[in-house]
Amino acid sequence: MKESGPVLVRQRLYAFFEALETDLRDVLEGWVVPQVSREQMFGPYLQALLEREAKESRPESSPARLLDYLHLSEAIALLHMHDRRLPSDIAAHFRSTAQFLDELVPIRHRVMHIRSLLIDDPETVLRIAAVIAKNPGPWTRTAKVVGRLISEPEWAPLIDLPTPVSRILQNLPLPDFDETGLVGRGEEQRSLRKLILDGRQPVVTVAGEAGVGKTALTVSTLYSLLDDPECPFEAILWISLKAEILTAAGVEQLTVAARDALGIAEALGAPLGVGFLETASQLGENLRGIPALVVIDNLETVDASEVITLFDALPVTTQLVLTSRVGLGQLERRFPLGPLRQRDAQHLLRALARTRGLEVIATLADREMVSIVDALRNNPLAVKWFILAVEAGGQPELLLRHQERLLEYCVRSIYDGLTAAAKILLELLFALARPAGFGELVVLSGLHVDETRMALHELQRSSLLDLDTMGGPGLVFLYSLSSTAYQFTEQVQPVATATLEEVRRRDSELRRSEERRRLDEEQRGLAPQAVRLRSDADEPVAHLLRQALSMSKRGDLDSAREMIAQAHSLAPDYFEVPRVSAFIESMAGNLAIATQQYEKALRFASETSRPVVEFFFAGHLARVGHDPQRALPLAQAAHQGLHQPETANILGQIHMYLGQHKLAEEYFSEAAAGASGKLAMIVVTNRVNLRRRLAESVADEERKPVDAFRIAIEGVELGVDAMRGGTIDRRLDEGTFECAREAARIVARRISDPVLVQDELTRLAELADSMRNVWAALPDWPYLERDLQYVNERTGSSNEVHATVAVEQAGTITSYFDDKGYGFLLTDGGSNLFFGRFSLEVAGDVTYLFPGVRVRFSLGANDRGPCAIELRVDHPPSQPVLPGRRRGVVVTLQPSYCFVQDVPTGKRIFMHRSGLLSAAEWVRVLPGVNVEFEVMIGSKGAQVAPGSAALV
Incomplete structure (x- = not known):
């Protein structure tokens, strides 16, 4: 059967069942009724039939046969009961088809009572109809209808579908999924039904992205309530605010039933016979004392405040069920609805393809089916759109690659309504293309913690995010864009290249920061910058704390405190936050604040991290607080827990301050052995x-x-x-x-x-x-x-203090700033020393001043302390090619050589064309081009090593 819509499917099924029931009643009337009394005829069903007759008869109507009030299951049961009174051929035919007729009973109930069809209902009816068509026997009317159903796929019987009879006043729409039935939502329907019947939730919102089946699930659930004799509602009132619909040709606009609280109230009042309303509260007056369920579909098309106004006007006996891509954001109990499970999405795709005559898709292998439903994000609307578009002549491969119309329909209105902060996070998550924790999003976005939290909540309410959890202690959420939001951003609302590059730069900086933190923890475990983590979720917070330490070292205390405040907002119970805060305040001389923060850090610290806090706290009390007596037990506990050279050193200091010189020397000796x-x-x-x-x-x-x-x-x-x-x-x-x-x-x-x-x-x-x-x-x-x-x-004595020849030392240049004329070297003993260009003994050696170059020097001093003087470059250089690659920019160009300005040092370095890894690249060398290279020390100083340079 090639169907063109859910109403057509139900009409065709209705025609089949109407014909079948007529045939069954005719057999009973023609062969059984003449032989028995009314009591014998109807047996246990007589009383129920009489009650139906009394309830449904009208004074002006002609008398109806009692047989007309039989249900299908009752008619089948009566045929079984009286089969010995039937002619042998009819009885034999009935017995051969009885098993099939029993299969039809629940389907008939769903068709005639306007309930949600199951995915295989149409196929089951077709299968049984085909059996009847081969050997119709007494089912003559049924055979004629089956013949038309099979031969005329587009035949639509002119039948007014019945209004379901129910004790509950309702105006529910026809299910719009009759072609396939409601696929794969059994568990969700049970959960939603339970939530609605719970009675403690005045507002339930079925929330999810466009097309996941919010309306279908809600309609199916509400119809199931109509069949429940325990249902507490006397009225179920429905209004749809859908403003547009997606077809194979694109998006079509619809006439919206209402735009504000009053309009919604008037539409809901229609089934109650309520006419014109002046205020929404009048609907509430009409519903007073009536247990009612008010259902508003597609809430996102109106201002949520209008629904809140309506809710306030309704009596306490009224519950609200909403479907929305966004939700109210308050009052509600959200019922999140995600895409179909992959297997269910495959079932839906096959069923839709089969009903549309697309056997080439319906018979695809599972592997190919998986690739299609994955590309469609397991979204029911996307699956339906795909089948409709293929049926209309679209190429499947192109449709899967280009879903702009679908994505525009699903996301555009939601995206346009997002705040600036929410759009920043959306672009950030797209650029990262991976899940990220809350702390990462704060650090990478530059938003305040509260801004980030509200923006994430907004994206969640808009069903644009997927959530996962990070392994390890505690519950840590990871956020990523939903597949629909990601594809919308990729295909419809692309992110600016500059934004992508900036996000990736910040992310790379955060990764490098974590690498340095790990290195510090391994090599300098008790340095202030060695921030310890409780879990990987603390990495962004540790980054902020390390930034705060760097800022305080530069004297920027205000910025450092702002960073600490951000870190505290992200992880208020993380011991390193007050520990770093205490260290910064201690260095600033704020004794009381630092002491208070260290005490707080001790309260938060775990058993394994407590000795670290005790170590820093002891140092603060001893050096800044001048209270070695109070510092001593802390230092002893830290040394007992860590037993590091640093803890031995602080114990030595405290004993020194206490005048216990012998103990101090013992601890200093212990520290020196491992330092x-x-x-x-x-x-x-x-x-x-x-x-x-x-x-x-x-x-x-x-x-x-x-x-x-x-x-x-x-x-x-x-x-x-x-x-x-x-x-x-x-x-x-x-x-x-x-x-x-x-x-x-x-x-x-x-x-x-x-x-x-x-x-x-x-x-x-x-x-x-x-x-x-x-x-x-x-x-x-x-x-x-x-x-x-x-x-x-x-x-x-002649012991006079006079100038002597200073002891010569050796070291390696670590940095040099050509434009400033100074740099730093690392002595062979591991200390950093300042040197100036004018400390060179040979002025021409300035061309050799480059990181990695070996030098000799004497020890001198300036107003800031010791420095290197009498600087001499090793000749010949001990390291012709210096370790590590450099990056620079071409600044001047000659036919066979150029000068490259090293980015970190600002030094201009000679590069011959032979310095390029590929000689053919020379034609691309122009001023402004970026180059990566290695440096060698030649007879004329630093220059690009041959064959080491590459353009970037």
């Missing part, structure tokens, strides 16, 4: 400071100046040896100098006969000589010179 890099420098500085403090104590409290002097000298030697080995920073420099000053003060003021420490005094002068280039920049340098001069005069 490297910056921590090693900190530990050395602490050990120098410990000796200065111990020297002060021994000299002033124990009155042992000679011992004190020797302790101070030991501290000076420790610091100077470290700096000579390349472990250099301002604090170590100043700490060592203060230790030297303390030694000079003791020998000048406390030791009555300096000759007793002549050897140590000579050593002190030598150490001061070796550090003169560095210490001469310190403001207290003259006092050290004065004290040593005073001691020399007392002893008659």
Whole structure:
């Protein structure tokens, strides 16, 4: 049967059942009625038939046969009961077809009572009709109707479909899915029915994207309520606000029944016999005391406030069921409806193709079916559109690739109504093309947390998002565009290229930030920047916290606090948020706030993360709060839990502040054994400071100046040896100098006969000589010179502090800024030192100043601390080709060479045409072109290594 619509399907089925029931009644009337009494004839069905006759008869109508009130199942049962009274040929024919007739009973109920047809109802009727057509027997009327149904696929009997008789007043529409029945929504229908009957939900919204079958599910569910004797409603009132319909030819506009609360109320009042209404509250007055269910279909076509106005006007005995792509956003209990399951979408596609005579599609293999329904997003409307379009002559492959009309119909009105923030998130998720967590969306969009939350809620209400969950502790949602929203953005509403590039840049930056965080956690586990995660969901928050630390380091406290506030909004119970906040406030000198934040971090920290917070809290109390007694148990707990060089170092510091010098040295020694890099420098500085403090104590409290002097000298030697080995920073420099000053003060003021420490005094002068280039920049340098001069005069010694040849050190340039004339190098001892262009011993060596180049230097100082002076580039260079690829821009061009400006350093680098990986690329080299390359150090300085450059 080739059908052209749901009404036609039902009319044709109605004609079949009407003919079949007439044939059954005629057999009973012709062969059974004459032989038996009325009581024998109808047996157990007599009373029900009499009640139907009394209820349905009208005084003005002619008497009807009692047989006319038989249901199909009752007629079949009576034929079974009286088959011995039938002629043998009719009885034999009835027995041969009885099994098929029983199959028709539930289908007849759905057809005659305007209930939702099942997917195989039309096919079942056709199959049984074909059996009857081969051997009609006494079913003569049925055979004629079957003949027309089979021979005339477009035959539409002129039948007025009956209005279903029900105790419930209703104006429900005909189901619009009779061609196939309601496919694959059994579980959803049971759940929706239960929700409606629950009675505790005054407003239920069936929400989903366009075409998923919200109306079909709702209509089918409501018809099932009509058959339920327990149904609590006395009236089910329906209004559709659908403004357009999708056909194979495109979108057709419809006349909307209402636009506001009053119009909706008038349309709903029509089945009640209510005429003109002045206000929506008049409908409420008419419904007062009546348990009613008001159903508004396609709510999104009107302002939701109008429906809220109507809801407020209705009595408490009235419930609302809405279907909407968006929903009210308040009051409602949402019933989300997604696409069909893949198998059900395949069933729908096959059934529609078969009813439309498209056997080539109906008989496709499962694999091909899956590819089609996946391309159509398992959306029932999309499947129907596809079949209608193919039937109209469309090419399946092109239809699947170009769904612009369908997508425009499904999404356009929703998209146009989105706020700016929601559109930003939609474009962001499209550009990412992967699920993203809430924190990621905040960081990547630049929106405030509250803006992001509201925009996501808006997209969810509009059925434009899919949700998933992230594995691990806690419930973390991942958001992505629904397949419909993604295809709409791709095909109908493309995102600007600049936006795509910016999103991908931010995403790449976030990924790099996480890589650096992991590296910090592995290599510098107790550095402030080593933010620890509870799960992967914390990555965006950790990114914000690391940004806050960087901002505070630059002195931008306001921006840092804004970042902390964002992080707190995203993860209010994440211990690292108050921990980082406390660290920043502690560095800013805000003792009370920092202490409060550290206490909060301790409350949030898990058992494994608690020692980390205790470590930072102890350092804060000891160094900023000057409360080593309170800091001690925290530091001890941190060391017990972590047992790292850092925790040993903080314990040493606290014992040093408490005057427990022996314990302090034990912990400093433990820390030194495992420390490297910056921590090693900190530990050395602490050990120098410990000796200065111990020297002060021994000299002033124990009155042992000679011992004190020797302790101070030991501290000076420790610091100077470290700096000579390349472990250099301002604090170590100043700490060592203060230790030297303390030694000079003791020998000048406390030791009555300096000759007793002549050897140590000579050593002190030598150490001061070796550090003169560095210490001469310190403001207290003259006092050290004065004290040593005073001691020399007392002893008659020639130990004078004078300039000596500085110890040469080695290192590697890490950065150089050609336009600014300065850079930084990494000493072989692991310290970063500043150097200036004018510190070069050979001015021409400026062409060699490039990251990776090996240099030698002497230690000097400026107003910011130690720096490299007397800089000498290694000749010949120890590394002809420097590690790592660089990126630059061509700035000048000659026939066989050009100069490329290195992006990080701003340095202009010579590149011969042989520097290109492919010589044929030379014709594309123009000013402004981007180049990636390696650098070698040649006889004329830095230049592009041969065969290493590629245009990008």
